[in-house]
Structures are given as C-alpha cells and as structure tokens.
Amino acid sequence: MSAQDPNAPPPEVEATLSRLSQYRNVRGVMVLARSHIVGDTPHPSRPGDAGIVQTTGTVFEGEGGAKYAGAVEMIVLSTGAAIAECEEGDELRLMRIRTKRHELIITPDEKYVLVVLQDPGQ
Structure with a gap:
C-alpha cells in the first residue's frame, strides 16, 4: 500500500503482522478497513470489495480472504450492536x-x- 492510500495502516502494522505470523499455530493474519463498513450493512457479496487492507498466510488469499472478510464484518457489526x-x-x-x-x-x-x-490445539 502506498503512503497516500487512506486505508493504509501505520508502518508498525507490517512488523506486527510479521511477528504474529511467526507463531506456529497461526494460519493467517488479516487487517480490514473499518471505513469499508457503511452504515449497518457490510457488503461481502461485492466482488473485490471486501475491505481487506493487508494479509499474511495462504488461508486469506483470493476468494478465501474475501469470504472471511465478509463473515468477520457481519460478526463485528452484529456483536457490536448487541453489546x-x-x-x-x-x-x-x-x-x-x-x-x-x-x-x-x-x-x-x-x-x-x-x-x-x-x-487451536497444537
């Protein structure tokens, strides 16, 4: 991501992602932009519009990443509203x-x- 990108995370995020990815149990790490969530409705069905800022690990590559991003957006919205x-x-x-x-x-x-x-069990 370029420094001009409004969704670009701070530089220390790269180091944090790298550090988290080093744990043997971790299969992937993903950062999503909160600005992607408009109002109360996430948009996981829009191709290429999953709000993914950065990922590590093959589990979040391609369509898998978009599926997880959409699911996480819905979970965060509904749980946040309930709380x-x-x-x-x-x-x-x-x-x-x-x-x-x-x-x-x-x-x-x-x-x-x-x-x-x-x-979880390793």
Missing part, C-alpha cells in the same frame, strides 16, 4: 471464536479490524 443494546456506551474490543477446526481472534479498532486465524 451496545445491552450496555449503552460499551463497545466490542476483542472476540475469540473457536470452531471444530480453527480459532478466530478478532480485534476491532476505530479504523481497522485485526483478524488472526489459528489452529
């Missing part, structure tokens, strides 16, 4: 979702969403 409804002024900071195969760690921020996909 705000339950406790006014509260907001989502970190989420861990474990499936039979993987674990997703999702960390929303004001401008970005960090997603780490790892194998």
Whole structure:
C-alpha cells in the first residue's frame, strides 16, 4: 500500500503482522478497513470489495480472504450492536471464536479490524 492510500495502516502494522505470523499455530493474519463498513450493512457479496487492507498466510488469499472478510464484518457489526443494546456506551474490543477446526481472534479498532486465524490445539 502506498503512503497516500487512506486505508493504509501505520508502518508498525507490517512488523506486527510479521511477528504474529511467526507463531506456529497461526494460519493467517488479516487487517480490514473499518471505513469499508457503511452504515449497518457490510457488503461481502461485492466482488473485490471486501475491505481487506493487508494479509499474511495462504488461508486469506483470493476468494478465501474475501469470504472471511465478509463473515468477520457481519460478526463485528452484529456483536457490536448487541453489546451496545445491552450496555449503552460499551463497545466490542476483542472476540475469540473457536470452531471444530480453527480459532478466530478478532480485534476491532476505530479504523481497522485485526483478524488472526489459528489452529487451536497444537
């Protein structure tokens, strides 16, 4: 990403992605732009418009990355809305979702969403 890109993450993000990717359980790391989420509706069905800023790991390459990005956007929006409804002024900071195969760690921020996909049992 160029320095002129409004969605470009700060330079230290590259080092953080590299460091996270070094853990043996980590299959991929992805950074999504929060500005991609317009209103209350994510747009995962639009090809090439998944809000992906940067990725590491083959699991997030191509169509797989777009699928995960769309799913994460919907999860962040719905969970954030539920939290705000339950406790006014509260907001989502970190989420861990474990499936039979993987674990997703999702960390929303004001401008970005960090997603780490790892194998939980190794």
